[in-house]
Amino acid sequence: MAEKWNIDDLTVGATMETTFLTNPVETSSFRFRATHLDGRRAPKVVLCDDPRISPGRPCIVRITAVRKPKRADRGAIEVEFVQNLDLQLKGVWLDPIASKKLQILLESGLNILLDGPQGCGKTVLAKSIAETLGMEFVYFNCGAVVEATDFLATIQVRASDNGQPVTEFVKTSVLESFEQAGDEPKKRYLVFLDELNRCPESARNALMPALDTTRKVFHPIENHFLNIPDNVQFIAAVNRGNEFSATFGIDAAQLDRFAPLQMTYMPPTQEVKLLHERHPELSKALVTRIVKVADAVRKSPELTGGLSVRATEEACIYLKHPLMEKAQRRLLPEVLQSSFCGRFAGRWDDTTTDAGTVWTVINQVLREEKKK
Ligand SMILES: Nc1ncnc2c1ncn2[C@@H]1O[C@H](COP(=O)(O)OP(=O)(O)O)[C@@H](O)[C@H]1O
Ligand SMILES: [Mg+2]
Structure with missing residues (x-):
């Protein structure tokens, strides 16, 4: 964790990155308030009233005044708006x-x-x-x-x-x-x-x-x-x-x-990254294999419905469980059979149904993977 700023290091004219939210103080003449500068906690609230600010979106500002620098309980750092930066959404991948x-x-x-x-x-x-x-x-x-x-x-x-x-x-x-x-x-x-x-x-x-x-x-x-x-x-x-x-x-x-x-499914490399972060107990190779199969199912021209990221995540939850972790490779097809085929109409052993088509795709991909 970066330390809190020392008030003496915050000089008028310095440009820094911050993210404003709406100022909860109704009587204030500043509509926007921030608590951090360049990722470090500011010793006083950071205030601005520029209409180009969007709450929650990071932006660059320049310090214009430091009010009551000696008082720990009062004052403010006033800034002017310089430019907006890209919105960084937490915990979600978007193209x-x-x-x-x-x-x-x-x-x-x-x-x-x-x-x-x-x-x-x-x-x-x-x-x-x-x-x-x-x-x-x-x-x-x-x-x-x-x-x-x-x-x-x-x-x-x-x-x-x-x-x-x-x-x-x-x-x-x-x-x-x-x-x-x-x-x-x-x-x-x-x-x-x-x-x-x-x-x-x-x-x-x-x-x-x-x-x-x-x-x-x-x-x-x-x-x-x-x-x-x-x-x-x-x-x-x-x-x-x-x-x-x-x-x-x-x-x-x-x-x-x-x-x-x-919106579409995130690219396979992103999905592998997300699942591997959530389930570090599994090897990256195994997660990659699960996602590869899912990708093939999603791209299959015979299937119309999608295959949720919930399905690939469910397969990870199965395979990391102590009841399965010793035989992950052997059990992978069975797991995908329920987690993937089970999300489509019909039955895995009936090739005239969507579930049956999914089972065919699963086997094709796993066979190719084995050859490698
Ligand atoms: N683009 C994505 N970024 C982060 N997580 C995702 C993404 N797509 C799917 N997931 C994960 O997959 C699961 C289902 O996502 P969700 O938002 O409920 O899908 P939807 O609402 O489109 O049916 C959640 O666990 C979510 O974390
Ligand atoms: Mg939803």
């Missing part, structure tokens, strides 16, 4: 072009639609954005929505004191965040609408005014229109072409409310 696009969309406040196969990192990406940018993350699973009102409230039945059933509305996380955002204008809320394509179109339609410039929804409990505050941003995720479960096509007018961002 560099998509990363740039994402940064621009986030800055412009547009609704974002993450479009990619299952298990390619849509949910971790949304979470990481919220964490990096200091936003409140609001998760909502659209797969559970049946009717339009389900986005905002659910009806629950409970027993009253006299034993009679009473029905009541319970607010969803989405409705709660709209209300809270109004009360907390300094906080920012990232509402993640997961599996947006899995709810019925009629229900989705009811959400559309929330997503366009109207930004209004009907409050089903209080029976009035509710304005969605500006400090709420939406990200939705869809998994198009998932043959496995019931999916609803999203119509063009609905799609048009979002800026689509296509």
Whole structure:
């Protein structure tokens, strides 16, 4: 850990890297506040009010004044904005072009639609954005929505004191965040609408005014229109072409409310790196083999659904377990049979099904690997 800065080493005119968040002090004339300079803790808060700053995004600043240098409990380091640096998302891999696009969309406040196969990192990406940018993350699973009102409230039945059933509305996380955002204008809320394509179109339609410039929804409990505050941003995720479960096509007018961002599986070398870091007990050669098979399954022209990174991770969890670690090579095919074939329709031993096709691919790749 780098040490805290000594106040005497922070001179006016020095340029340094920092990351601002929104200044929680409401009365301050500086909108942005940081705590570190060049990765080391600053002895006083770092303040700036330049509108080009995006909270959570690293930038270069120049020190313009050090206020009350002698007082440990007061003062501030005032800086001027020099330039923005790239957004560094923690714990998620995103291809560099998509990363740039994402940064621009986030800055412009547009609704974002993450479009990619299952298990390619849509949910971790949304979470990481919220964490990096200091936003409140609001998760909502659209797969559970049946009717339009389900986005905002659910009806629950409970027993009253006299034993009679009473029905009541319970607010969803989405409705709660709209209300809270109004009360907390300094906080920012990232509402993640997961599996947006899995709810019925009629229900989705009811959400559309929330997503366009109207930004209004009907409050089903209080029976009035509710304005969605500006400090709420939406990200939705869809998994198009998932043959496995019931999916609803999203119509063009609905799609048009979002800026689509296509995602794919991370490259094999990245996936090996990620899995090897998470499961260092396994040899890199074994992890590489698992990922190689997964890559072949994903690229197979006969298969439409994707193969989640959850599947390769599951194989790692099996193989590092004491019950398996002594016979990893021998057990690898069995593990992939359940973790990979099991995620597709049909059975591994029925070559007319997707699961059977996956089993063929697994054997081909493992045979080639053996020859080497
Ligand atoms: N690009 C990525 N970066 C980091 N982790 C990833 C990535 N893609 C997948 N994963 C890992 O795979 C798992 C599934 O990712 P998730 O975000 O839930 O997928 P999705 O929402 O697209 O179905 C998680 O454990 C996640 O850590
Ligand atoms: Mg997800």
